[in-house]
Amino acid sequence: MAPAISYQLLITYSILAFVIYILALVIYRLTFHPLAKFPGPKIAAVTLWYEFYYDAMKQGTYLWRIQELHEQYGPIVRISPNALHVNDPDFYEVYSGKVGEKRDKYPWALPHFNTPQGMVATAEHNHHRLRRGAVAQFFSKANIRRLDYVLKYNIKKFLGRLQEFEENGEPVNILEAFKALTSDILTTFAFGQSHNALDIPDFNKPFWDLFQELSHTYAICNHFPLFLPFMTSLPAWLQQVMGMEMVMVWEKKSRKQLQSMIDNRKLDEKDSRTIFGDLLDSNLPPAEKSIDRMWHDGQVFNIAGSETTSWALGNCTYYLLTNPEMLKRLQEELKTVIPDGSVDDIASSELEALPYLTAVIKESLRLSFGVAGRLYRISPDKTQVLRDGAKEWVIPAGTPVGMSNPLVSLHPKVFPSPATFDPSRWLDNPQLDRYLVAFSKGPRGCVGLNLAWAELYFTVAAVFARYGGEERTMRLWKTNVEDVQAVHDFFVPAPRLDSKGVRVVLSG
Known part of the structure; x- marks a missing residue:
């Protein structure tokens, strides 16, 4: 016994x-932890399961629960055992960092990208700066302007597709059309060859539907970081059975294009200037130029860039079509520079000089958020101070601090009537620009913001110089405001789960 x-x-x-x-x-965690002094629900301080409940079980709603916590506890809240969240727009520049300041990312919050070698998922500041530096020149404003012709070519194809729907009278999901447009632009810039989503009758809808389904695993991946690596390590036949075939085809095509670029350089034959061409020609060590690493960057550039910009364009379309006075004002301004309705011969600088067009785009970015996910930043070597009236909160160095674009963009202190689409709030109000956070800010801000701005300027101008007037109409079809309002945080903003997108009918 x-x-x-x-x-x-x-x-x-x-x-x-x-x-x-x-x-x-x-x-x-409740008594001796460095964050024990910060306010917040005790259960969030004790366990990550509180966060998991809202983000996984309640499908990406911790964002809105955090908003409620700020209303209860104030501008700074401990939202998990090791992380804080701030909801004070004036703190954003401190949080994001200025030139010369270090900002790491929170490793716990990166597995959902499933791109561990990619720039966006690089946690350490200096390593990220190395990777960003290799492509920063490509994304410079001057270089994007030199490549305006790529945008114009794809926008012309896009308008051609819209004309097909105009002629047959069928409704078009313009949000999916915008995804195809931005994806074709990005793949051309990345690989030198478009993936031609605009040529597909349904704008490659199954691929984007699959991505939407995968984005729902966002929170699960942070809590279970081996989930996506396990899924992608399954045999190809099993991934096909699970409906992952389109992702596999896209990856195979992208890797083939990357290998071709590498082979051309071995033969001393360079392609036209591309994102990965610049990376291959940079001084990065060989390990940073592997196909695996570049594929990880390409995955993020295409998906994140297409989703965020197309969502902003979808918001813009909805709000202009539901505010005819605003649309008329925009069209009158556009006629001053493109009286024939074509952007073929206009420079991006001329569009950027139009105040109301710029205001419409800024307001569309504000209400589309860029990303909805909590963007954590870590100041590894300096404390940060948040002033709440007479009280000062000293945030220890090395602490993950999150801020959420939706909460900044909807903060009534900065944006009165925050849910209202009102481009005029941006006119003659340059100080408001510091609160436009759709591209984030600081050393971790979006490297592709100049490309995104160019896409927005040319696309909005081209679409609404042509449609929405008396001769060629565009009207919403079975679409309401809930189709452009973010309800779920799947890192990218998502409307109600049964939304069919922004659908319009064109006629001329």
């Missing part, structure tokens, strides 16, 4: 040790 007693004692002691460990961990 002795071995049995020993076994029972071992089980008992193991359970007891586990209970003691959990109790000690709870006491530490």
Whole structure:
């Protein structure tokens, strides 16, 4: 009987040790942890399961629960055992960092990208700066302007597709059309060859539907970081059975294009200037130029860039079509520079000089948010101070601090009537630009913002110089405001789950 007693004692002691460990961990997190002094619900301070409940079980709604917590506790809240969240627009520049300041990312919040070698998922500041520096020149405003012809070519194809729907009278999901447009522009810039989503009758809808489904795993991946690596390591036949075939085809095509670019350089034959061409010609070490690493960057550039810009364009379309006075004012301004309705011969600088067009785009960016996910930043070597009236909160160096674009963009202190689409708020009000955070700011801000701005200027101008007037109409079809309002945070903003997108009918 002795071995049995020993076994029972071992089980008992193991359970007891586990209970003691959990109790000690709870006491530490509530009492001795560096963040113990910060306000917030005790359960969030004790366990990540509180966050998991809202983001996974309640489908990406922790963002709005955090908003409620700020209303209860103030501008700074402890939202998980090791992280804080701030909802004070004036703190954004401190949080994001200025030139010369270091900002790391929170490694815990990166697995959902499933691109561990990509620039966006690079946690350490200096390593990120190295990777960003290799492509920063390509994304410079001057270079994007030199490549205006790529945007104009794809926008012309896009308008051609819209004309097909105009002629047959069928409704078009213009949000999906915008995704195809931005994807074709990005793949041309990245690989030198478009993936030609605009040529596909449904704008490659199954691919984007699959991405939407995968984005729902955003929160799960942070809590279970091996989930996506496990899924992508499954045999190809099993991934096909699970409906992942389109992602596999896209990856295979992208890797083939990257290999071709590498081979051309071995033969001293360079392609036209591209994102990855610049990377391959940079001084990065060979390991930074592997196909795996570049594929990780390409994945983020295409998906994130297409989703965010197309969502902004979808918002813009909806709000202009539901505000005819605003649309008329925009069209009158556009006629001053493109009286024939074509952007073929106009420079982006001329569009950027139009105040109302710029205001419409800024307001569309404000209400589309860029991304909805909590963007964590870590100041590794300096404390940060948040002033809340007479009280000062000193945030220890090395602390993950999150801020959320939707909460900044909808903050009534900065934006009165925040849910209202009102481009005029941006006119003659340059100080408001500091609160436009759709592209984030600081050393971790979006590297592709100049490209996104150019896409927005040319696309909005081209679409609404042609449609929405008396001769060629564009009207919403079975679409309401809920189709452009973010309800879920799947890192990218998402409307209600049964939304069919922004659908319009064209006629001329």
